[in-house]
Amino acid sequence: MGRRPCCDKQRVKRGPWTAQEDNRLAKFIAADGRRCCWRAVPKLAGLQRCGKSCRLRWTNYLRPGLNHSMLTEAEEWLVIHLHAKLGNRWSKIAAELSGRTDNQIKNYWNTRIKKKLVGMGIDPATHEPLGPTESMAPESKSDDKPQLQEGEAQITKAAASEEEEQPVLSSSFLWDGDFSAEREESAMFPCGSFEGCVEVGDEFWNFRCDSLFECAELGV
DNA sequence: AAAAACGACAACCGCGTGGAT
DNA sequence: CATCCACGCGGTTGTCGTTTT
Incomplete structure (x- = not known):
């Protein structure tokens, strides 16, 4: 139905996240990041990622309380x-x-x-x-x-x-x-x-x- | 020691859904 | 009611480390 892509793939960085990017995102979200929509997060946090990627990184990796160990x-x-x-x-x-x-x-x-x-x-x-x-x-x-x-x-x-x-x-x-x-x-x-x-x-x-x-x- | 194969997991992509207008 | 938008979900792909040949 001709959806708009979630981000400009030409200008957005892809691939594995670096520790620096993680840091920026975590700091931003911890401050007041969740008051704005995910699309705005990368811009405000100074990241060259799309909002979707930021959300995924946060929910799957950076979010507090996550257990990264193997399943029992x-x-x-x-x-x-x-x-x-x-x-x-x-x-x-x-x-x-x-x-x-x-x-x-x-x-x-x-x-x-x-x-x-x-x-x-x-x-x-x-x-x-x-x-x-x-x-x-x-x-x-x-x-x-x-x-x-x-x-x-x-x-x-x-x-x-x-x-x-x-x-x-x-x-x-x-x-x-x-x-x-x-x-x-x-x-x-x-x-x-x-x-x-x-x-x-x-x-x-x-x-x-x-x-x-x-x-x-x-x-x- | 090098190359190939394999396994594990992070990340991406497209679509569906629900709320706002 | 129709459309737009943001978000979340599930499937798939990419990357990297490990094991095997």
């Missing part, structure tokens, strides 16, 4: 679980994880989780088993009291109070991957079941896994 196992579970529920709604998924951005979640999904799921025989798009092994389907275990099987984890949203019983999210997914080679700081829980609760934003999520499963950085 609990966060990975949450991402997989939320993706099964929401699909590629990265911003919605990111909103459930404090200090994470949609871009971060999206990249993590595309580069790591996707491969893990494929390696486990699960279609990342549908969360259904790949190939003819239909018996692996999560729906096939819809008993009232599901007994978690080898490598299976369950995540439920913890009730906000003792009266409030209904978990907003409650389901399980198969997990028979091996993470042991990936994180040195990980702790192995070689047998039996392991349960915990992790704080994500202002909410608490319970998780449980039986049998061989690695749990890292959970702080529970």
Whole structure:
């Protein structure tokens, strides 16, 4: 429909941001940058970037409170679980994880989780088993009291109070991957079941896994 | 040691949406 | 109601570091 481009691509700098640019943008936004629209920000902050680029840099990298470390196992579970529920709604998924951005979640999904799921025989798009092994389907275990099987984890949203019983999210997914080679700081829980609760934003999520499963950085 | 391949992530792009006029 | 504008979202690409050959 003949939209106007977001910026003059001829005059605007592109590519990776330098520390100096980061500094300028962060200082400007911290001062009173959010009182004007993003389009005006680069001009006022003395940057040769377009407003869109500034907004992206701020929201994905410079914004206070961002967690730039790798996702924890609990966060990975949450991402997989939320993706099964929401699909590629990265911003919605990111909103459930404090200090994470949609871009971060999206990249993590595309580069790591996707491969893990494929390696486990699960279609990342549908969360259904790949190939003819239909018996692996999560729906096939819809008993009232599901007994978690080898490598299976369950995540439920913890009730906000003792009266409030209904978990907003409650389901399980198969997990028979091996993470042991990936994180040195990980702790192995070689047998039996392991349960915990992790704080994500202002909410608490319970998780449980039986049998061989690695749990890292959970702080529970 | 050098080149090629691969992986991870930052950044860009186009489109949709909602508010203002 | 139509149009403009700013912003946010999701998909894609580019860049750089690491690993493999």
